[in-house]
Amino acid sequence: MITIGNYVKPKTLEEAYELNQARSSRVMGGMMWMRLGNARVKTIIDLSDLGLDQIEDEGNVIKIGAMCTLRQIEQCEALKELYGDGIAESVRHIVGVQFRNQATIGGSIYGRFGFSDVLTAFLALDTFVELYDGGTIRLSEFVNRRPDKDILLSIIVRKSKRKFRYGSIRQTKTDFPVIACSVVTGMVHGQETWYFSVGARPMKAALLEKQWEIPSDASEEIIAEYAKQAATEFTYGSNMRGSAEYRQHLAEVLIRREMASILAEGR
Ligand SMILES: Cc1cc2nc3c(=O)[nH]c(=O)nc-3n(C[C@H](O)[C@H](O)[C@H](O)COP(=O)(O)OP(=O)(O)OC[C@H]3O[C@@H](n4cnc5c(N)ncnc54)[C@H](O)[C@@H]3O)c2cc1C
Known part of the structure; x- marks a missing residue:
């Protein structure tokens, strides 16, 4: 069972990052995975007030905020236009629609789970992750890093004819x-x-x-x-x-x- 002391919804990224530096703090995405674990969390940090829940087509890249749900990705027209049904196919089998309406891309990528369909799909594309402290790095580099206390802000897919x-x-x-x-x-x-x-x-x-x-x-x-x-x-x-x-x-x-x-x- 997970036990949580304080629930905080920061108003700035800086506040979220500072709070997360304590050893017993945890950032939450959709909480779908974390809630199944056994942990004593002093402060849980909810990123949902930080505007990280949008998928933006920025011309040469598609920027997916870390708090976007797997369902948003499944239904994203811009990703569909670029990669056909592939992205939707990669998340379609994950539990069910209600689940995908809650699980986030941030939690899925940050977790670097062995079983992850999401990681497998985005790794083959020209993908970067934007971290609060660590800057923007390739997903292929991030995947081999040990989890730390940084915050994942977005997943950036560079558009190309692939x-x-x-x-x-x-x-x-x-x-x-x-x-x-x-x-x-x-x-x-x-x-x-x-x-x-x-x-x-x-x-x-x-x-x-x-x-x-x-x-x-x-x-x-x-x-x-x-x-x-x-x-x-x-x-x-x-x-x-x-x-x-x-x-x-x-x-x-x-x-x-x-x-x-x-x-x-x-x-
Ligand atoms: C029953 C079940 C079946 C599943 N089946 C599949 C499957 O078949 N395929 C698949 O790909 N996935 C599967 N998943 C995983 C799921 O898709 C999500 O990846 C998982 O729930 C994590 O997403 P979340 O938003 O719930 O993150 P959370 O549980 O909230 O967080 C997960 C971890 O990421 C950290 N975190 C979250 N967001 C951030 C952030 N922005 N910055 C830094 N750290 C962050 C948290 O601190 C935590 O350590 C399954 C999960 C469950 C519970």
Whole structure:
């Protein structure tokens, strides 16, 4: 059970950050994960008065405030226009609509959970995180940092002409994924580049980048070879949801399907 001493709703980011420096303080997002834990929290810091609940299209980037819910992301037209149904697909299986109306992107990314669909999806895109104290850094760097006392303000996705696909496998609907995979491709510095992100390995999502020039009419066998190569470059572990070998097999299948879908659409 979680026990909370004081509940505070700061009026400024500075106040929120200062309060969070105490060892027994915690920032809250939607509280959906934290409330299940066992902790004695002296001060819980609610960020909901700080204007962090908007998704803004700023021309060359999309800025998602940390307090935006997963449901907002699922329904965001700007993300849909850029990446089709991929982003919505990445959150669609998380529990249910009421849950997604409360769980936040800030809590999901800050938590760096191994099972995270959200992290797996955004890691493959050109994504940055904006931190109150730590500035703006790549999500791929943030994901490997140890949790500290900073506050995550927003997730920033740089717009570019990239194709994005997302897939996950669950043993039962709404369960945590057994494996989750994103594939993204686009031209980077004049080179065709493929990004692969695999999460729920069961370790947290990791990113792989490849400069592969694959013709749109590549045969199924060739795509399968590339998918196999990508899948073998990640490490996998075993837990109650599946063995390392099973996960690697599923990753290979999902990557192959996602690559084939991108190639079929044409780049
Ligand atoms: C039953 C259940 C099933 C789930 N299934 C899935 C699933 O299948 N796939 C999936 O991807 N996710 C799943 N999740 C995770 C969920 O989607 C959210 O990621 C999780 O609830 C955290 O989001 P939150 O807003 O509730 O954060 P909270 O629980 O409020 O916070 C989580 C952590 O992040 C910190 N934090 C929150 N916001 C900030 C911030 N702005 N700055 C700094 N630190 C911050 C908190 O201090 C805390 O340590 C599941 C969760 C539950 C409870």
